[in-house]
Amino acid sequence: MAAKQFVQEYEDQRREELIKATYYEVAEKGYSAVTLQDIAKRAGVSKGSTLYYFATKEDLFLGALEWIIGEVHERIHKAIASADNPVSKMKAVIGVIFGNAQESRQFFLAYSDFISIGTRNRRFHDLNARFYEGCCGHDREIIELGIKAGDFRAVDIEDASSMVRALMDGMMMQWFFSSQGTFDDYRRRCERIVLDYLTGGKMSVMAKAA
Numbered sequence: 774m775a776a777k778q779f780v781q782e783y784e785d786q787r788r789e790e791l792i793k794a795t796y797y798e799v800a801e802k803g804y805s806a807v808t809l810q811d812i813a814k815r816a817g818v819s820k821g822s823t824l825y826y827f828a829t830k831e832d833l834f835l836g837a838l839e840w841i842i843g844e845v846h847e848r849i850h851k852a853i854a855s856a857d858n859p860v861s862k863m864k865a866v867i868g869v870i871f872g873n874a875q876e877s878r879q880f881f882l883a884y885s886d887f888i889s890i891g892t893r894n895r896r897f898h899d900l901n902a903r904f905y906e907g908c909c910g911h912d913r914e915i916i917e918l919g920i921k922a923g924d925f926r927a928v929d930i931e932d933a934s935s936m937v938r939a940l941m942d943g944m945m946m947q948w949f950f951s952s953q954g955t956f957d958d959y960r961r962r963c964e965r966i967v968l969d970y971l972t973g974g975k976m977s978v979m980a981k982a983a
């Protein structure tokens with residue numbers, strides 16, 4: 774029994790190493806330029822090992838997308854749980870999205886490729902859709918809590934969750950392509966715009982008064 778458990782843990786570790794290697798290779802080179810040999814070399818295994826753990830290249834890339842989605846959702850979940858009020862919870866979500874410049878750039882580069890694959894591949898499309906819905910779900914919960922607590926203005930929760938997600942994604946894209954402003958500038962700007970939208974401008978008024 775112990776031997777079987779050891780083998781299973783070893784294989785799970787190998788799969789995770791291949792998945793992470795795939796993610797970082799895509800972030801650096803782009804989906805179309807990455808080969809199984811590139812991934813195997815980065816993971817420190819033979820090329821044949823990739824096909825042992827993943828039947829096809831598509832399965833491996835899908836695994837990489839599943840992994841990064843899981844990582845993002847886990848970080849958001851922990852960040853929300855650690856905050857004690859709706860405003861802090863929304864700030865925590867933005868803090869995850871704008872974690873640090875290097876990780877955010879890697880994510881943007883890799884995920885934009887995965888999105889493009891999803892325009893033609895149903896498996897990637899459905900996984901991207903679940904990821905987006907999950908993110909909006911976190912936003913909806915915070916917005917609903919904020920309205921009940923009186924911290925946010927009364928808005929349509931579905932519309933507001935879509936707007937908040939669009940603001941976050943849009944600010945990330947603007948940072949990525951802009952030559953003006955630092956990463957932290959865009960994080961603070963995103964936080965201000967999102968909270969002003971949800972509070973009807975109260976956050977900016979309070980900040981000026983302080």
